[in-house]
Amino acid sequence: MYGVRYHSTRIFFALIITAALAFPAAVAAQCPDATPTLIAPGEGSTVQAPVLFEWTSVDRAIGYSVVVRGIDREFVIANTDAGTTTFTAAKFPGGAFEWRVVAHFSLCPDTESAKGHFSVPTVSCPTTHPVLTSPADRSNIPASQSVHFTWSAVQGAEG
Numbered sequence: 001m002y003g004v005r006y007h008s009t010r011i012f013f014a015l016i017i018t019a020a021l022a023f024p025a026a027v028a029a030q031c032p033d034a035t036p037t038l039i040a041p042g043e044g045s046t047v048q049a050p051v052l053f054e055w056t057s058v059d060r061a062i063g064y065s066v067v068v069r070g071i072d073r074e075f076v077i078a079n080t081d082a083g084t085t086t087f088t089a090a091k092f093p094g095g096a097f098e099w100r101v102v103a104h105f106s107l108c109p110d111t112e113s114a115k116g117h118f119s120v121p122t123v124s125c126p127t128t129h130p131v132l133t134s135p136a137d138r139s140n141i142p143a144s145q146s147v148h149f150t151w152s153a154v155q156g157a158e159g
Helices: 002-029
Strands: 038-040 051-055 063-069 074-081 086-089 095-104 116-120 132-134
Antiparallel strands (some): 063 074
16 A cells, blocks of 8 residues: 555656656746847947937837946946837946847747847036125024025036
């Protein structure tokens, strides 16, 4: 009796292991191999911020990652859902960049677009700073009085 039970248990586990090993191969055979195609920024283009990233959709993708590589590092700048094939980066540093889009699937390996290249002109930052004009330096203002600060403008400053 024990021999039969042990034997049937071993066969049962053998069937489970065989099915588990065959399952990924069966799923992989049905996985898409299509990749996103980059649309914008165009290959070798020079763009101003905000930078619009656009690519084609891939059938059965559940989402995308936009990956950008600068001179010193690579970083993901956006993760989107399946219905989104654009991303706008409001601020972007100057320099030369490489980018690609990774399509993500449920139960299937990711696929990746070809690499694209673009550049953003370097913006010269102001070297001047605001100068406090009021209240005067070393002013004595009574605690009961509100203080009104004013300063000189800096060309190119925002906010």
